Amino acid sequence: MLRVEDVVAGYGGVPVLRGVSLEVAAGEVVAVLGANGVGKTTLNKTISGLVRASAGAITFEGARIERAAPPAIVRAGLIHVPEGRRIFPNLTVRENLELGAYARARANRATNLERVFTIFPRLNERTAQLAGTLSGGEQQMLAIGRGLMAEPRLLILDEPSLGLSPLLVEELFSLIARIAGEGLAVMLVEQNVVQSLALAVRAYVLENGAVVMQGPAAELARNPDLERAYLGL
Amino acid sequence: MYSPEILLTAVLNGLMTGSVYALIALGLTLVYGVLHIINFAHGATLTAAMFAVYVLHGAAGLDPYVAMIVTVPGLFALGYAVQRLVIGPASHGDDGNILLVTLGLAIIIENALLAWFRSDTRSIDVPYGFSVIEVGTLFLSLPRVIAVFGVLLVALLLWLFLARSTTGQAIRAVAKEKTGAALVGIDVGHIYAVTFGLGAACLAVAASLLMPTFLVNPRIGNAFVLVAFTIVVLGGMGSIPGALLGGLFIGVVESLSGLFMGESLGQIGIFLIFILVLLIRPTGLFGAKA
Numbered sequence: 001m002l003r004v005e006d007v008v009a010g011y012g013g014v015p016v017l018r019g020v021s022l023e024v025a026a027g028e029v030v031a032v033l034g035a036n037g038v039g040k041t042t043l044n045k046t047i048s049g050l051v052r053a054s055a056g057a058i059t060f061e062g063a064r065i066e067r068a069a070p071p072a073i074v075r076a077g078l079i080h081v082p083e084g085r086r087i088f089p090n091l092t093v094r095e096n097l098e099l100g101a102y103a104r105a106r107a108n109r110a111t112n113l114e115r116v117f118t119i120f121p122r123l124n125e126r127t128a129q130l131a132g133t134l135s136g137g138e139q140q141m142l143a144i145g146r147g148l149m150a151e152p153r154l155l156i157l158d159e160p161s162l163g164l165s166p167l168l169v170e171e172l173f174s175l176i177a178r179i180a181g182e183g184l185a186v187m188l189v190e191q192n193v194v195q196s197l198a199l200a201v202r203a204y205v206l207e208n209g210a211v212v213m214q215g216p217a218a219e220l221a222r223n224p225d226l227e228r229a230y231l232g233l
Numbered sequence: 234m235y236s237p238e239i240l241l242t243a244v245l246n247g248l249m250t251g252s253v254y255a256l257i258a259l260g261l262t263l264v265y266g267v268l269h270i271i272n273f274a275h276g277a278t279l280t281a282a283m284f285a286v287y288v289l290h291g292a293a294g295l296d297p298y299v300a301m302i303v304t305v306p307g308l309f310a311l312g313y314a315v316q317r318l319v320i321g322p323a324s325h326g327d328d329g330n331i332l333l334v335t336l337g338l339a340i341i342i343e344n345a346l347l348a349w350f351r352s353d354t355r356s357i358d359v360p361y362g363f364s365v366i367e368v369g370t371l372f373l374s375l376p377r378v379i380a381v382f383g384v385l386l387v388a389l390l391l392w393l394f395l396a397r398s399t400t401g402q403a404i405r406a407v408a409k410e411k412t413g414a415a416l417v418g419i420d421v422g423h424i425y426a427v428t429f430g431l432g433a434a435c436l437a438v439a440a441s442l443l444m445p446t447f448l449v450n451p452r453i454g455n456a457f458v459l460v461a462f463t464i465v466v467l468g469g470m471g472s473i474p475g476a477l478l479g480g481l482f483i484g485v486v487e488s489l490s491g492l493f494m495g496e497s498l499g500q501i502g503i504f505l506i507f508i509l510v511l512l513i514r515p516t517g518l519f520g521a522k523a
Contacts, residue, residue: 048416049415050412050415050416069420070415070416070418071415071418071419071420074416074417074418075418079416080416081416082412082413082416085413086410086412086413086416087410087413088405088406088409088410088413088414089409089410090405090408090409091402091405091406091409095402098399098402099399099402099403099406099414099417099419100417102399102403102417102418102419103417103418146417149417150417150418
């Protein structure tokens, strides 16, 4: 479904990704792990078109997207829920969700809204509230809900657990498991190793802008090298 | 002390002038609120719109109000194209560059108008130019009353557009969170250009409302935009209700200080208020805290 091949990308001529390759199959949950600053967010931004790759190829459902603009990538069904949520603080919860469907036909909007409210009932209680006034956990749910409104075929979640209490992280991961169970592919980009590996089928570990380990999540979870790679020792 | 009638007339005159100030400020604050840039070409664009009304009246015999059918879409398209094809590409994402690009545009527009129309001051004659309507004991200039209602109508339409339409939602989303907007599939460049076009379209309306009672020369727009900057700061940068109320307020301040200090000193009141706002409440009346 998604194939990233030898992608090099960075900012102002300084490469952050130095040839990353990975794959996500349809309906699969894949974790991408790594410490701060290894290039996880840059990888996501490159896939969703916010950052232009200087080399390499990105293919989504058979079409090359490494030169496509973000709106075209969204229309293709690849949705990136960014780090830091990036919700619209000055708009209501309902407006945020409606804008999630900006690239989609109006006809499905009501059904999708209902689906998001079933998964995140708390958003349903706060439809008229300005998104900027939500708690951190609610904002994260709104960000994911907004992503679901775009009818994703692949959902990239960038550090959804960042800044949330352990209890909320627990809740969030079970919700992500539920979303993944509905058949869409999820690429979970996280620092939270234990929970991510429990959820994912396969995983990649990034270090210094390159993939250093990969394999089935269960195997990686038992691999003592993981901790070392992760801590950059 | 003046009689209450004279004071009332001065206040009403102020509100009428202020409404057009408000419309000009509305375009300025909208562009600032979304693109986070000060458009230095705003004054020159207003001048160009006023000349467009002047030419359409002279050459095609179009009434200034009817001319809006041509100038409003025309200026919207021009604003859209300028943002999309000139300002956007030339800025390379740096706000400092945008400032210089709009300043450059202002110089080009003003000098093109100067070359074309010379520095003469011109006006148009319409049959209702000096018509008045009687309200109680007061006589109000008809074109200026029309201007007040025109401005209120534009503000209402703009508000409805921003609040209710999908594009309006997208504009508000881009204003605060453009990365998030790009990730839901909003074409940020398109939204920027639409906003810039709306700002220019506001000026087209202002030009038509002004021309029946006002004059035009190649530098006239700056006088209005200087006041409009004050209003934008007073109302809060990027705030639409702020621009509207700030515009009316500044109009009244100008009118009353003209009454008490003499016509030529009327604008002193505006800039006194401006300095006070900067000292006491730098975010403006409706501005968000930094």
